[in-house]
Amino acid sequence: MTHKNSKSVIVVDAMGGDFSPLNEVLGADLVSQERDDIDIILVGDKNKISDVMLKHKITWPEDKIVHADEVITMHDNPTSAIKSKQNSSLVVGAKLVREKIADGLISAGNTGAMLAVSTLVIGRVKGVGRPTIGVPLPTADGGVCNLFDAGASVDCKPQHLLEYAIMGSIFAREIFGIKNPKVGLLSVGEEESKGNELTLLSHKLLKETKLNFIGNIEGRDILKGTCDVAICDGFVGNVILKFAESMITLLKGRLGLYANESIFKKIKIGLMRGTLKKVLGDLDYQKYGGVPLLGINGVSIIGHGSSSPLAIKNMIIRAREIHAKDLAYKIEESLKEYAEQSKN
């Protein structure tokens, strides 16, 4: 497996996003101009992909475009679509990863379908009960807190939260370069005795690990930067994530209402907008890149439907990083170690 450190083959689902295949092709082209450690395979409607390339004067090797004549849309039911649309770009792309022709898959399409295809077609890492989506949230000190699970599984058992902690810790260490990532369990109070059934039991499991587990954290600790990895079930994670996105909506709305009170206020707010955008830009994580699905036997990065070419580029590069660091292997080894420990 030495190739993993020298080069990665990343499949781009060219038909997933709201602006497909345009943004996918442009994003892939950006990467190919800059990086020689990444080979990209575009999967999708060959005619449409070629049209974009012709229009934007992009040359691309014929064998790095794989035709797929179906598309899983945002409205498709994930699980049934991956069965009924075997010729979709997403399923064809996932099969390339399963067959080890490629190392990773990125898609700005249907999130549920990407989850399903990654789990069912590419397959889980040995020992992983539930793969998990991780999302980096900005912290007040200029850093990030990685939230696991951000929506892959809405009903979890303590064992799943333990797996999230292990995977999240490896992710923070390998990708964010944090030596001994602090792991916090999201609950309703700092004391071990505070929480719901799930967190009370999970706390007991996490305490027994060699992870740098700092105990329970509260909602306010995520953005404060109290820990590097925050653990919760996917229901809570999804709600928080979407709530965080809407902070910008609130800020914009309230600033707008204030601006409408007078001309003077309108000017004042106008002058503030640029600065606020710079300061809070990274809150809108989805526009700037995708989120990884960990616990998959290969790399899987899920992007927002409205991903820009830059976002697509960032997703491809993140996929390369995860593959270069061999996260799937490290997760498998780590879980094996924990399983052996808990036997003793």
Place this chain on the structure above:
Amino acid sequence: MTHKNSKSVIVVDAMGGDFSPLNEVLGADLVSQERDDIDIILVGDKNKISDVMLKHKITWPEDKIVHADEVITMHDNPTSAIKSKQNSSLVVGAKLVREKIADGLISAGNTGAMLAVSTLVIGRVKGVGRPTIGVPLPTADGGVCNLFDAGASVDCKPQHLLEYAIMGSIFAREIFGIKNPKVGLLSVGEEESKGNELTLLSHKLLKETKLNFIGNIEGRDILKGTCDVAICDGFVGNVILKFAESMITLLKGRLGLYANESIFKKIKIGLMRGTLKKVLGDLDYQKYGGVPLLGINGVSIIGHGSSSPLAIKNMIIRAREIHAKDLAYKIEESLKEYAEQSKN
């Protein structure tokens, strides 16, 4: 019960907050100067209360101070403290409500103890399985979304979420004057099929009611203002609430980092601070008043430990409003009606 509409007797736990009894006494005094529809009974250490009154030249009727020589602190275990500290200001105050000497209780003390004392000493409204804490969050359009449950019960059953919806709806109608409050169920997707076990079952129950149930909402809908009442279990509600509080921490932290980059940026940020404070001030709800606990046979308002005299005043006035509108009675009637419907 005609007195309910003319006058309310509100008990103030004078020993609860971080600045007690100072802020409690000053807050009570503010109310007594402005309102003749509220009688206030201060419960706590008579000497300490008198000292504050002497110092601030406040005259107060002797019979409107009830002595209690114990205090439940922030570090006390709620359930055991209300048993072992029967002479605490909180327990003595709650008994005044239970015995119908007073109509409501406010406290800026230990939240868990206030929950326990309200439920166990004052008692639940007939038909209520779980009382619930409601918190109004600001919305982008200048309104509010009331979040129920914001932390009273961390493990809930569908029936509890139904109760929250009924109580929340009455609260939004009676206190915020919204005619037919829109009720949303917080989940991970708008479709009825999206959610965890709890929300999938709760959705079915809510659909059958006469409430203005708009279906599932997502995390981002709270601050957007999609609905007037957002329903979730107390674990999710507590996490969101604390996360929302920390948005200001994040903003301050990031603006500070930006300001440190140059003198010019420092000046720019300095000019922005005042405006942002005005625009986002009401996000920090806790400083400006307490939150109601609904489903109690009397009024119960829980405040932040650091409550200012103004916050204490607002809590007393909110208690009066809830009593004047006879919320406990309306909740009981509404739950009775739903119970009869579901029998048929």
